[in-house]
Structures are given as structure tokens and as C-alpha cells.
Amino acid sequence: MGLLEGKVAIVTGGTEGIGYETSVRFAEEGAIVYACARHEKIFDNPLINYHYCDVTDERSVKELYEDVIKGHGKIDCLVANAGITCDALTVKMTNDMFESVINTNLKGVFNIVKMVGPFMEENGGGSIVTIGSVVGEYGNIGQVNYAASKAGITAMSKSWAKEFSRKGVPVRVNTIAPGYTMTKMMNSVPQKLLDKFSQQTMLKRLGKPKEIANAIVFLASDLSSYITGTVLSVDGGMRL
Secondary structure (H helix, E strand, O other): OOOOOOOEEEEEOOOOHHHHHHHHHHHHOOOEEEEEEOOOOOOOOOOEEEEEOOOOOHHHHHHHHHHHHHHHOOOOEEEEOOOOOOOOOHHHOOHHHHHHHHHHHHHHHHHHHHHHHHHHHHOOOEEEEEEOOHHHHHOOOOOHHHHHHHHHHHHHHHHHHHHOOOOOOOEEEEEEEEOOEOOHHHHHOOHHHHHHHHHOOOOOOOEOHHHHHHHHHHHHOHHHOOOOOOEEEEOOOOOO
């Protein structure tokens, strides 16, 4: 049996990068997975179901939530992964650039957890894993919007860990803080910078999406049953 055998999971941003690898790893561990995004992806594993969802749209999030409950009657795991970047120095960052990142990365997490967290609280427990970033802890030039959104995710997650367990129900909420990971987001980064980032890690390389997904599997599974309200850095020992 897999670590997530018989569990029902939602993965937002589940069709690319870390979200895609998480959807695949969850299915490999036996979970029924709803891989949610605005862009469709065909998966080979029959345990993975693509479902359209725009996390910035409360109606879209509610439709996803209701479809999962209607189909399976439960949600055991939520991975709030959907996120975007829109980088610029502060002097060049427009309001639209700032707000688009905050709406997707921060408010989008709020929208989905607002649905799923109380459900888990009323139905015996569950595991919520949010995706922060090393940038949310240390900041980064040209990413004020992204850094703010990721720092906010950490703060919300710690609050939810307290809020959803206040009645003694084992709803666990944890945050993964990846370092620089080779996803599509990194395609526009010059090789010189990628090499620099690699040298800033103790392991002298950038992360792979599957390595982040493996950590998410751990936090979603019963192996981490006594872990909540924490931030797990998966960054190769990176220090900005």
C-alpha cells in the first residue's frame, strides 16, 4: 500500500512544475488526485483527474470543491500550489503586476483553504500543504510582490494550523518553502544567475520539482502526523 492509499487530494496548479510532479507522486502513493489549473493536462495515471480551476475566482473554487465532495464525499489532502511571478524592480512595478501576483499567490490560497479547511475541521481531519518560498523568508531584488505573497502564505498557514485544530480535530497545516527549483518559471532566468543560485546552496545545484513533491508527500501523509504549523525548507541549504 502507498503512503496515500485511499485518500482524496486536491492539487492546485497541478498541471505544471511542482504541482504536476506532486499530482504524479500522490497517485503513485495511491491517492485519487484532482489536478487543478486553468490549462488542461492529460495524465497517464487514471487516478489523476484534471479539473479546471481559477483560484482567483471564488465561484470556480466552489465548483471544484463541490465536484470533489459530490464525487467522493471527502477531501483528505490539499496542496495549495498555484502561483505566478511578475518580476520588476519596485520603481518599475505597476499596480497590475503587484495585484496579479497577490491575487493568485495569496488570495488564491485563501480562497481554496477557506472552502477545504472548515470541511476538514467538521469531518475529522486532513492535511493542508501550502507552497511558500525561500524568497518569502529572505526577500529578493525585483520580487517584492512575490516575496510578499509567499511570506503571507506562511503567516496564513500558521494561523490556520491553530484555527482548524482548535476543537481538537487533527487538521494539519504546513508550508513547504522551496529554494530555486528548475520549473518553467526559471526558463527566463539567465544561465549566469542560475549558476550563481546553484553556488549559494550547500549542495551546489538547483532543486528538481520531484524533490519538492517528495517533501509534499511526506507532509500530506501520516508519516508527518505530529507535524503542524511548521515551514519545511527544501532548498539545498540555500542562503540568499
